[in-house]
Amino acid sequence: MKPAAVFLGLACVVLAPGALGKTVEIRKAVVVKKTVAVKKTPVVKKTVAAKKATPAPSPSSPKLAQAKKVQPAPVSAPAAPDKAYDERELIRMPSPARLALRAEMRDRMAALDAVLQRMRDGQVVEAGQIAQIRLGVALWGNHSRLPQAAQPEQYMPPKMLTLALDGYKAASEFATVALTGDQHTATAMLPQLTGSCAQCHEAYRIR
Numbered sequence: 001m002k003p004a005a006v007f008l009g010l011a012c013v014v015l016a017p018g019a020l021g022k023t024v025e026i027r028k029a030v031v032v033k034k035t036v037a038v039k040k041t042p043v044v045k046k047t048v049a050a051k052k053a054t055p056a057p058s059p060s061s062p063k064l065a066q067a068k069k070v071q072p073a074p075v076s077a078p079a080a081p082d083k084a085y086d087e088r089e090l091i092r093m094p095s096p097a098r099l100a101l102r103a104e105m106r107d108r109m110a111a112l113d114a115v116l117q118r119m120r121d122g123q124v125v126e127a128g129q130i131a132q133i134r135l136g137v138a139l140w141g142n143h144s145r146l147p148q149a150a151q152p153e154q155y156m157p158p159k160m161l162t163l164a165l166d167g168y169k170a171a172s173e174f175a176t177v178a179l180t181g182d183q184h185t186a187t188a189m190l191p192q193l194t195g196s197c198a199q200c201h202e203a204y205r206i207r
């Protein structure tokens with residue numbers, strides 16, 4: 001038992017350093033290889049990829065930079081009033097009258113829009129009601145409720161007044177037909193209504 005134990009002990013002592021040394025070497029080699037492999041490949045790839053990735057969007061980013069540089073240029077100049085040649089006859093009237101006319105015009109535009117929407121939906125009678133109340137001859141003289149200086153009609157030449165009255169009449173004629181529910185005839189009369197708007201706008205301005 002004793003010699004065998006000694007032999008085993010010696011064997012362990014002799015073998016152990018070699019075995020330990022080998023394992024340490026292997027571990028070191030593996031560790032070094034792994035760390036080198038891990039450190040080299042991802043770092044290099046990452047830096048290269050990052051460097052390559054940045055030039056890729058760079059052509060678009062200078063464009064954006066250029067666009068940003070170009071955009072403020074026209075804005076930096078103050079907005080100047082339009083002085084382009086305008087062949088429409090200028091009708092002079094004080095500011096309150098101009099504002100009143102334009103306010104009425106905007107309501108007429110909205111009313112016309114409402115009329116067209118009802119016609120599209122087949123609500124012909126409703127379209128007629130809107131035209132009667134907001135576009136027709138019932139509006140004639142409505143401005144007399146305004147202060148004297150804000151009444152546009154007094155500044156309008158006779159031809160313009162005729163066009164104004166024609167516009168109200170066209171709306172009332174459309175309304176009369178639409179109120180009967182005759183969609184076909186009412187639709188056929190719409191261009192007469194919109195044509196009155198266009199005719200006056202082509203001829204006159206107030207500013």
Ligand code: HEC
Pocket residue numbers: 102103105106108109110112135160161163164165167193194196197198200201204205206207
């Ligand atoms: C009798 C002439 C006349 C008729 C008819 C007429 N307009 Fe006008 N409208 C004018 C004038 C004048 C201006 C102001 C133009 C200017 O700015 O110099 C104007 C301006 C407008 C404006 C711009 C308002 C604003 O805020 O500047 C609208 C919208 C408009 N009209 C809609 C209509 C519609 C819709 C009709 C028909 C249903 C119509 N107009 C019929 C003379 C007319």
